[in-house]
Amino acid sequence: MTRIDLVNCIQKMFRTCQGCKAIFPIMKNETPFIEGSSVNRYGVSSPECIVTFCKILEKEQEWAGYPEIHRLFIDAYAVQHPPCIEYQKKLGINQRLIDASIQSIFVHLIALYLAFEKNMPLRNISKRIAYILDIGVKLESIELKPPNHLGDMTIVDIRKTANFKEYETMVWRWAKSAWDAWQEYHTIIEQITRSQEVTKQ
Numbered sequence: 001m002t003r004i005d006l007v008n009c010i011q012k013m014f015r016t017c018q019g020c021k022a023i024f025p026i027m028k029n030e031t032p033f034i035e036g037s038s039v040n041r042y043g044v045s046s047p048e049c050i051v052t053f054c055k056i057l058e059k060e061q062e063w064a065g066y067p068e069i070h071r072l073f074i075d076a077y078a079v080q081h082p083p084c085i086e087y088q089k090k091l092g093i094n095q096r097l098i099d100a101s102i103q104s105i106f107v108h109l110i111a112l113y114l115a116f117e118k119n120m121p122l123r124n125i126s127k128r129i130a131y132i133l134d135i136g137v138k139l140e141s142i143e144l145k146p147p148n149h150l151g152d153m154t155i156v157d158i159r160k161t162a163n164f165k166e167y168e169t170m171v172w173r174w175a176k177s178a179w180d181a182w183q184e185y186h187t188i189i190e191q192i193t194r195s196q197e198v199t200k201q
C-alpha cells in the first residue's frame with residue numbers, strides 16, 4: 001500500500017464535522033439529514049457529532065435529570081456549529097431554517113455573554129433571552145462571519161467525562177473556550193443585550 005493509498009483509506013474511515021471540525025470514525029448506519037427534524041435541523045453537524053450529542057444528553061439525564069448545566073451544554077454546542085450558508089444550501093435546507101440558524105447563533109452567544117460576562121445564574125438565562133426575542137430584535141439580519149477557530153475543546157472532550165461533577169466542570173471549560181473563540185462578536189453581543197435593557201426601562 002502506498003502512502004497515498006493509506007491516506008485515502010484513513011480518509012474513508014473518518015469524517016470531520018462541518019460545524020465543530022471534530023473528527024469522528026464514520027458510522028456504518030448513517031442517519032441522513034432530515035429537514036425539519038429537531039436534531040440537526042440546520043444541517044451543520046455531522047451524523048457522528050449529532051449521535052455523540054444525543055448520547056451525552058442521555059448520560060446527563062441519567063446523572064442529574066435536567067440540571068442547570070444543560071443550558072451551557074446546548075449553548076457551547078450551538079456556537080460551535082454555526083451556519084455555513086453555502087453548505088446548508090447544498091443540503092437543500094430552506095431559507096427559513098437558514099435564517100433561524102443565524103438567529104440561533106446570536107441567541108446562544110447572548111446566553112454565553114450573560115453567563116460569563118454578567119455572571120447570571122444559568123437558571124435565569126432563558127427568561128432573559130425570551131424577553132430579548134419578545135422585543136422583536138432581528139438577530140438574523142446581523143452580519144455573521146463565524147471565526148475559523150471555534151475553541152480549544154469540542155464535544156469529544158465532554159464525551160470522555162465519567163461522572164456528573166467532572167461533566168459540569170468540563171462543560172464550563174468548554175463553554176468558556178467557545179465563548180472566547182467568538183471574541184470579535186463580544187462587543188456586538190453586549191450592545192444587543194444592553195439595547196434591550198434600555199428598551200425595558
Ligand SMILES: [Zn+2]
Binds near residue numbers: 017019045046
Ligand atoms: Zn460537530
